[in-house]
Every structure is written in structure tokens, then in C-alpha cells.
Amino acid sequence: MTIPVCVMYPPESTIARSPERTEQSSGSGEPAGTAPAWVGNPTHFRWLAGIVRTVIVLNLCDAVLTLLWVEAGFAREANPLIREIVENHPLLFVVVKLGVVMLSTLLLWRLRARPLAVVGIFSAFLVYYWILVYHLSFASFLLGQLFES
Numbered sequence: 311m312t313i314p315v316c317v318m319y320p321p322e323s324t325i326a327r328s329p330e331r332t333e334q335s336s337g338s339g340e341p342a343g344t345a346p347a348w349v350g351n352p353t354h355f356r357w358l359a360g361i362v363r364t365v366i367v368l369n370l371c372d373a374v375l376t377l378l379w380v381e382a383g384f385a386r387e388a389n390p391l392i393r394e395i396v397e398n399h400p401l402l403f404v405v406v407k408l409g410v411v412m413l414s415t416l417l418l419w420r421l422r423a424r425p426l427a428v429v430g431i432f433s434a435f436l437v438y439y440w441i442l443v444y445h446l447s448f449a450s451f452l453l454g455q456l457f458e459s
Contacts, residue, residue, distance in 0.1 A: 350423050358422055361435050362415050368438035369411040373404045375445040384452065 377400050379385035387396040395403045415434065421427035 355422065358428065358431060359419075361431055362419055365415055365431070365434045365438055366408075366412060368435070368442050369408060372438060372441050372445065373407045375442075375449075377403070379445075379448065385448070 376385075376387060376396065380387060380396050381400070387393040392403060392406065395406065411434075415431070418427045418430045418434070422431070
């Protein structure tokens with residue numbers, strides 16, 4: 311036996327409206343009758359799209375520089391889960407690394423209206439930015455050693 315469920319909503323005219331939702335927009339680009347959006351307007355999403363693209367480029371730089379250091383014998387892969395793939399199957403390493411990060415950023419992008427997804431995108435950016443700085447400091451160290459000899 312099925313129990314019918316009925317949801318009743320009050321008429322639109324009886325819902326209390328806050329003053330900021332009913333006044334004209336003050337030039338912020340938002341239509342009248344809407345509250346200001348802190349995350350999720352088109353400008354925010356344009357910036358977020360640029361950050362997602364940057365994460366993908368930083369990931370590619372990380373993959374290339376990791377292969378360079380490992381192949382030259384200067385370093386080992388820090389991640390024990392993919393260390394063997396890096397050392398024995400470099401092309402597979404790049405494909406897996408790019409694929410995982412691209413799928414992850416795609417998922418975060420699709421959920422971009424949720425604050426936690428935005429935090430995830432910024433976190434990924436900061437992590438890959440730090441990794442690139444680490445790679446560049448290592449390259450600087452190697453160049454310093456080369457020119458000191």
C-alpha cells in the first residue's frame with residue numbers, strides 16, 4: 311500500500327522578503343530581487359576556470375620535471391604508489407598522472423557551485439604551485455652546482 315505524500319508551500323505573496331532582496335540592484339551587476347552571490351556568479355566562475363586550467367598545466371610541468379629528475383638520476387618519485395611506474399614506464403606515468411588530475415578537476419569543476427569544491431580547486435592549485443616551486447628550487451640548486459665547478 312502506498313501512502314500519498316503531499317507537500318504544501320505557502321503562496322508567494324505570504325513569504326517574507328528581506329529589504330535587500332526587493333530593492334533595486336546597486337550597480338553590482340545582479341538583477342533586482344536577488345541576494346548578492348559571494349561564490350557562483352559568472353566572474354567567479356571565469357576566475358575558477360583559469361585556476362582549473364592552471365592546475366592542469368602545473369600538473370603537466372610536475373610530470374615532465376619529475377621524469378627529468380628521475381631519468382637523470384637526481385631524484386626518486388616521492389609517491390610510493392607510482393614510484394615503479396615512474397622508473398619503468400614513463401609514458402604510462404604521464405598518462406595516469408594527467409588522467410587522474412584531469413578527472414579530479416573535472417569533478418570539482420562540475421561541483422563548483424558547492425563551497426567545498428571551490429576549496430578543493432584552490433587546494434589543488436596551492437599544492438601544485440608548491441610542487442613547482444620545489445622543482446624550480448632543485449633546478450636552481452643544480453645550476454648553482456654546475457656553475458660553481
